[in-house]
Amino acid sequence: MHLLSASCVCALTLASALLCQVAALETVTGLYGETLAIPCNKGAMKAEDVFITKWKYDKGDGLSGDLLVKQKNQNVSISATDEYKGRVSLAVNSSLLLSSATLADQRTFTCMEVVGADIAEYPVNVVVYKFPTELEISEQSEELEIGKLTKLGTCAAKDANPAANITWLKNNKPLLADGNEISIQTSVLVDPVTGLSTTTATLEYSAEKEDKNAQFTCSTRDAAGTELLSTPVTFTITYSTENIVLSVIAPGPLVEGDNVTLKCEADGNPAPTSFNFHLKGDVVKVENGDTYTITNVSRDTTGEYKCSLIENPSMEASEDITVNYLDINSSPSGNIVKRAGSPVIKKLSQQLSDDGLHEVLICDVEGFPKPVVSWSINGTLLDESAFVNGKITHKIKVVPSANLTVSCTVSNEFGSDTKPINVSSLNWKVRVDKQDQSDDSDQTKLVVGVVVGVLIATAVIGLAYWVYMKKSKQGSWKTGEKENGSSEEEKKLEEKVEENSQKAEV
């Protein structure tokens, strides 16, 4: 890379005329530590045409130092006494060869040529570049915590000239400082001896979950645009638990006697490995495990269960456990309430429809979910209590006609249960016996009633006959036809009366 800057160089020579040349100050670039060839007049002159070639350099403060002189057909004479002694030589094309270039060589070197009667000077500006040999990431963070600005590492480009520009990259994409989630602090340190610059760029980075496998590198580009890349680094991304889930592991709907396992899972990196299980009041700490098993569950196991993080109890999850069960709780015989009234025999039929005579059977049941209650006989449902705490009371009214064994059956989808109960018909039988007796007396009454009825009927007929006879005697003046007709009716009536009186005699 040759930078050209226009300047007027006036060289005053002792020997001859004043020459003032307008020339572009040429710049040559050399690489640090290597041999630099500084051209004289761009190599335009042929060596055989040049009478004298002389190289000198600008010492600063208007002083100059001689390096070497070559006269035509003579050997090169090295006149350098200082730092250039042993480092300078002349190429065939009159270029000054300067070995082991350092930053101190960044100055103006001037070539003076005598060609014929002309004396010309060609100053050349020298720039020495040094690229960093490698980029190194140091002070690397062990892990990155999500959402927390953390010093990820420091990238160093050592001993460069000019100072290297460092770019941090994530997955080969440049990271730009935003003062919030990405912060890059760059500093340049110049070595007082060599003058070389060491650039460091410290990246502070607020990681995201997706950075789990992200590759971080730093890079710089040399003057030719060639990229120098560091070895990539990756980080463990840590984050605290955001989600916690409690699951209930059971083969199916729980019934008494089953085992049930509580499993607590929490995310985070590293994920927690120990948990507190809250078992209806009790807290059990499980270390290096995430499950807790409750064996032989009972209806008392039903309730709310929780798990939480030991370090952060506010991270918790809960789940309900329901244990299903079924049984008939109270004594299988239940309660028999006999409410037979005294043998108010005469009014028995009315008392039957009253509530005074029946038996009430009570079936107390416990079960979950709500069981269905049925009886082996048909009765009148008196009452079914509300279903509270898995308990239910079922009452029916029965009127047994014989000694019975009645059973109460309860069932839900987890099973069924049956209990028998002996219901005695003792009182009922007594009442039935009395009813039979009353039927007998009614029959007697009926027989008596029939006899009385016959007697009354006979009397009525007799009275009617008497009235008739009386009337027919009064109507004797009537026509013969009529009289004949009447006499026939008379006969029939007489026959009837005869019949009735015969019956009456019976």
Ligand SMILES: *[C@@H]1O[C@H](CO)[C@@H](O)[C@H](O)[C@H]1NC(C)=O
């Ligand atoms: C002059 O010669 C040197 C060494 O042989 C070489 O490196 C340089 O490129 C030459 N310069 C020109 C201008 O030809």
Ligand SMILES: *[C@@H]1O[C@H](CO)[C@@H](O)[C@H](O)[C@H]1NC(C)=O
């Ligand atoms: C399960 O619990 C019941 C009542 O708590 C008990 O009677 C039974 O023996 C237990 N069974 C086992 C296998 O522990």
Ligand SMILES: *[C@@H]1O[C@H](CO)[C@@H](O)[C@H](O)[C@H]1NC(C)=O
């Ligand atoms: C209950 O009554 C129904 C008809 O009402 C009858 O079909 C059933 O057999 C009766 N059950 C018993 C146990 O008497």
Ligand SMILES: *[C@@H]1O[C@H](CO)[C@@H](O)[C@H](O)[C@H]1NC(C)=O
């Ligand atoms: C009914 O049971 C009672 C006592 O349990 C007994 O005295 C009576 O004879 C029984 N009645 C019938 C009809 O079996």
Ligand SMILES: *[C@@H]1O[C@H](CO)[C@@H](O)[C@H](O)[C@H]1NC(C)=O
């Ligand atoms: C019902 O009566 C029978 C015989 O009368 C007896 O064997 C049985 O134990 C009784 N059942 C109950 C529940 O009392």
